[in-house]
Amino acid sequence: SEVMRKSRRDGASEAIVKRIINDSIEAEQKGLKGKAYFDARWKDPGNKKVSGYAFYDKSIHRTSQLLSKKYQIPVILNDKSTLFQKGESDDTALYCGWYSLAKYIDAFTWQKGSVGYHIASSECTTLKKKTSQVWCKKMLDNGIAATIGPVDEPYVQAFPVPEIFFNYLTEGYLTLAESYLISLPYLSWKMVLIGDPLYRLNLKP
Numbered sequence: 552s553e554v555m556r557k558s559r560r561d562g563a564s565e566a567i568v569k570r571i572i573n574d575s576i577e578a579e580q581k582g583l584k585g586k587a588y589f590d591a592r593w594k595d596p597g598n599k600k601v602s603g604y605a606f607y608d609k610s611i612h613r614t615s616q617l618l619s620k621k622y623q624i625p626v627i628l629n630d631k632s633t634l635f636q637k638g639e640s641d642d643t644a645l646y647c648g649w650y651s652l653a654k655y656i657d658a659f660t661w662q663k664g665s666v667g668y669h670i671a672s673s674e675c676t677t678l679k680k681k682t683s684q685v686w687c688k689k690m691l692d693n694g695i696a697a698t699i700g701p702v703d704e705p706y707v708q709a710f711p712v713p714e715i716f717f718n719y720l721t722e723g724y725l726t727l728a729e730s731y732l733i734s735l736p737y738l739s740w741k742m743v744l745i746g747d748p749l750y751r752l753n754l755k756p
Contacts, residue, residue, distance in 0.1 A: 558728050558744035561678055562691040574696045575750040578664020582753045585662035586625040588640045589615040589713075590648025594630055604649075607670055607707055611647055613714040618645070618721065622754055634658070643667070645721075646695075647713045655689035661696075666720065666727070666752070668699035670710050675700030675743045687745060697727055697746025701739075709739040721754045 560568045595612040596605065615628040624644065629635055634651055635658040643659040646667025653673060669686035675698075677683035678691065687700040699711060716734035719725045725733065728748035735742070 554732070554738070558697075558731070558746050558748040560747065561745050563679055563681070563688060567691055570694075571691070571696050571745075572747055574663040574694075575747040578662075578696065579751055579753050583644050583662065583664045585642040585644030585665065586627060586640075587615070587618050587645035588635060588643055588648070588659070588667075589626070589628045589646070590634050591628065591630045592632055592649065604707055607649065607710065607713065610713045611649075614647060614717050617714060617718055622721065624754065645717065647717070651686075653683075653685050655684050655686050657689070657693070659690075659693065661690070661694035663694075663696065664750075664752070665695045666697040666746070667695060668710070670707065672704045673701055675702050675745070678745075687743075691745065697744070697750060699731065699742065699744050701741045702743060703741045705739050705741040708736050709742050711735055720752050723752050723754065726751055 560571055562568050589611045591608050591611045593608050596609055601609050615626050619626045634656055637658050640658040641660050642662055644662045644665050649670035652671045674685045675687040677685055678688045687698050690698050711731055711734035716730055719733055720730040727746050727750040731744045
């Protein structure tokens, strides 16, 4: 059967939706600038075979290593048990991390065209609720151009695999929606991509 690639242009207000579109266009034209932040919780397991949360944690390590080799973009990896805290993640262009359930940590200043997601359950449930602290809403409120999150418990394996998603996305050949689709272990109705589906990253090697 055929699969239609799509994403939602959404947020707490119409102004945020317009900003997502305008920022994506500007970043395509001028290039995405800033730093890449990856928030693992454990040390790199190396070649050890892992699964579940450990698989995604290892993938975050591999993503940071991959981008460090391929691009001039500064890559910052946090492998401590605590997450990035306020003031520690300036000029954020790319982000992936976990696990602060429904409790956004305001550590980031998002660049125009920035893309990132937080691996945790139900982080895309309440984009319109003013008091909500879920990651998708707060990242959109604060300036990110594209993010990913679930509307219910998806289980960790429903998330895009970080090293696959960011590898294809940063190469600039595939669109945001294509990079998302190709990096999913399986299709889940609970996972949502928010952003301009045709956005292509312009990140010079």
